[in-house]
Amino acid sequence: MVENNGVELSEAEAEQYDRQIRLWGLESQKRIRSSKVLIIGLSGLGAEIAKNIILSGVKSVCLLDNEKLKETDLHSQFLAPSDKIGENRAETSLQRARALNPMVEVTAETKAVEALPDSYFGTFDVVCATGLKQEQLERINNICRDKTNKFLCGDVWGMFGYMFADLFDHEYSEEIVQHKAVKRGPDDSEKNARETVTINVKRRAIYVPLQNALSADWTKPELRSRLRRGDPSYFVMKILLRFRDEYNRNPDPAKRKSDTEILLRMRDELVKELNLPVGFVSDAILTDVFGIVAGAAAVVGGVIGQEVVKAVSQREPPHNNMFFFNPVKCVGFVELYGQ
Amino acid sequence: MVARVAGVFDEKLTEAIANSKILVVGAGGIGCEILKNLVLTGFPYIEIIDLDTIDVSNLNRQFLFHKEHVGKSKAQVAKDSALSFNPSVNIIAHHDSVISNDYGVNYFKQFNMVMNALDNRVARNHVNRMCLAANIPLIETGTAGYAGQVELIQKGQTQCYECQPKAPQKSFPGCTIRNTPSEPIHCIVWAKHLFNQLFGEEDPDQDVSPDTADPEAAGDAGASALRTEGTEAGNVERKSTRAWASETNYDPEKLFSKLFGDDIRYLLSMENLWKKRRPPTPLTWNNLPGKGNPTAQHSGLPDQRVWSMHECAQVFGDSCKALQADLKNRPEGDHLVWDKDEKSAMDFVTACANIRAHIFNIPLKSRFEIKSMAGNIIPAIATANAIVAGLAVLRAQNLLKGETRACTSVYLRPKVNHRGQLFVPEKTLTAPNPKCYVCASKPEVALACNLKQLTLKDLNAAFKDGLNMQAPDAVVEGKGLVVLSSEPGETDHNNEKTLEEIGLNDGSALVVDDFLQNYEVRVILQQKDEEKSWRLVTDPDIPMPGPKEEKPANGSNGADEPKPGPSCSKEDSDSDMEIIEEDDTGEPAPKPPKRRKVGMNNEIVDLC
Structure with a gap:
């Protein structure tokens, strides 16, 4: 996918990216530098993802959003100036986004996702979508599949968050450190110096589309056994995506009481539908899903940003295929769904 | 909001x-x-x-x-x-x-x-x-x-x-650094010491010349003979490297010939060292490998290309001159501080480390890699x-x-x-260590040392380096005798006295406190004849920091942290880490997360 186009890094780039080149290597940095990323949804989460990706030094980032900046955005969206309420979220974010790293080309697109043709989404190496409905996510995911491009999506509701990745057929290299004994002298019997040797192993991961992951069959024993782990994050995500699909918005802090009732009702329906143990999805976890809490946006945006870097640099194993952040226990974990 | x-x-x-x-x-x-x-x-x-x-x-x-x-x-x-x-x-x-x-x-x-x-x-x-x-x-x-x-x-x-x-700190014995390096890091540490000897703050523990007291070389007739000769021939070994370099006006060829020729030949004369090791090969300024060779095709960053010996010598000469000029421009008595981001300082260490590595048949490293190791970049x-x-x-x-x-x-x-x-x-909070010498209700720690040798000045260093105090005051428990004071000059006259000389013995207890940290600890002295300096003991099974926590080394595993302390601002100041977990195999570790106190890597240069 992302071709390392053979262009050498400039001295300025080598200097600015020094600390990360020392981590992921020059080849990765060159691949990052030639990749084009689309970020959909400039909420606090979108801003976090944009920051991380722009700092990493990609070729270009396009910020796509047709929504207007609201006051509640300012509690997590640090790219939009606070005096620009009512203006387009992507456009108002441009100036600060560009200032993060002038070596990256940052643009804005203010059209709605529905108003853009399939071909539009195919022009990016990676599409990273937030704040969309399931149907919109699946449409873009399928366009990316056709083009064999990388697709990621995620959301933060309150303190809870998730990420999904479909990297299609992904090849990557993984660095493995081995220790080996080295003989120095011809008769160096007393002490063999141990040297660490790093080798790169080529690996491949096959992904499934979002609709498979979201329609995982919980009657299957292999999935059923996951319930023993006791983490309800997958279901919390399902409930919140359904809420968005049904009400065309996220749970609103100003309607905390009535929206909580809706959420609990949707929870009960889902529990029945999937035949989950009663109480598996606690009331407590559905109380912290209002607005976007800055700390949680930083956490989930950090994970998604890193997955985009892994996807374009083809270095280190990317998560396959869902990540959840459960704020109750402060645990973040990866599970594979839909395969 | x-x-x-x-x-x-x-x-x-x-x-x-x-x-x-x-x-x-x-x-x-x-x-x-x-x-x-x-x-x-x-x-x-x-x-x-x-x-x-x-x-x-x-x-x-x-x-x-x-x-x-x-x-x-x-x-x-x-x-x-x-x-x-x-x-x-x-x-x-x-x-x-x-x-x-x-x-x-x-x-x-x-x-x-x-x-x-x-x-x-x-x-x-x-x-x-x-x-x-x-x-x-x-x-x-x-x-x-x-x-x-x-x-x-x-x-x-x-x-x-x-x-x-x-x-425990990763430590390199002084004789490994000075006589028998076997890894790139040994050469890098040596090169940084050389920088300090020539341009920086002179530290007698950072000597770069052959160490004739190496126990391995003991009974080496050849060496002792040569040593006598050396003394007669003007005592080059005993004169400070700085003074000698200054007399030669930092002439690169002369410096090179001494450091990478004469000193290596001297090491070769310590024959016991090379009975089980591959002996080093001295180099001559005028006859270096790589001269006239075209630069090989290189695809990485310019800094990632490994220099030939000929190039190293060129860089050595150029950086010596630049650093000498820098030193000259400073007020009398001032010195340079090594900084990985100063071009000449970094060039100098890269060149010297690689020349020494070549001599000892150790793999050469690029400037990029040496910067990580010498500058402890995380x-x-x-x-x-x-x-x-x-x-x-x-x-x-x-x-x-x-x-x-x-x-x-x-x-x-x-x-x-x-x-x-x-x-x-973690599932639960980790309970305090009741024996912690910092947060226990009555903090206590033992200090193992040779009371006949350890001076009050050393004791002060032990409290600063070992107990991380900023300005320690120490009083003999029960007697009220002040042995160390944070007031400037108050106890300086005792600096060179040994603990025995001021009446302390095995089992004596000191009450040591740091006013700024609002921290007080009881320190019990333990006489250990074999202890060359000092060592803190809380639990006999747990290794504790010893003296001379030197600059960090070997940043290659990413687990390292810059050297703490005032001089640290010149080290890599932007790394943010204390602890990491390392999966050597790259496989998920089948054990719960374990807090691993990584030894901040400070190498200790022991005197041997």
């Missing part, structure tokens, strides 16, 4: 945030992210301290800083940038060291909590003690590469930062810092809600563990 928007947080948390005062120590990779999260969340009062200024290599992650800010105060620019996210927040920036009389226990007491975003152990130790003394919670953070962690330190409820002694990325800072502020929210017991340590793993976990929380 969020905290003030009804419905996001419950009322209790909203109110607790509205009434909070937070101190953030460090405005680097994690500090910038923490500050952003606090400001957006609506924390109304934040003070931030950092003594550092902004460098270009910070810009890949310290997102509150841009190119035009390079050279400016991190704390100040961080404040200005963060205010643009929420102008109603009150931020006070201090471009200062947190280790200062200006930030005493009463200063700390005004905050609800302290959030550490530091990069060195000395400052972490210090803030740990200040928070224990002020009895306020401390959220301690760190990252290295992809990994990181967040932990709460709360007096009486959790471990403190110093409850677990740090792993790779750092935006995402890991963002995650750790996000978790830290979520933990701060727990704490403000009174959920102290829920604030267990959380580890960000470089790869998921066998349970698929990327952020791994």
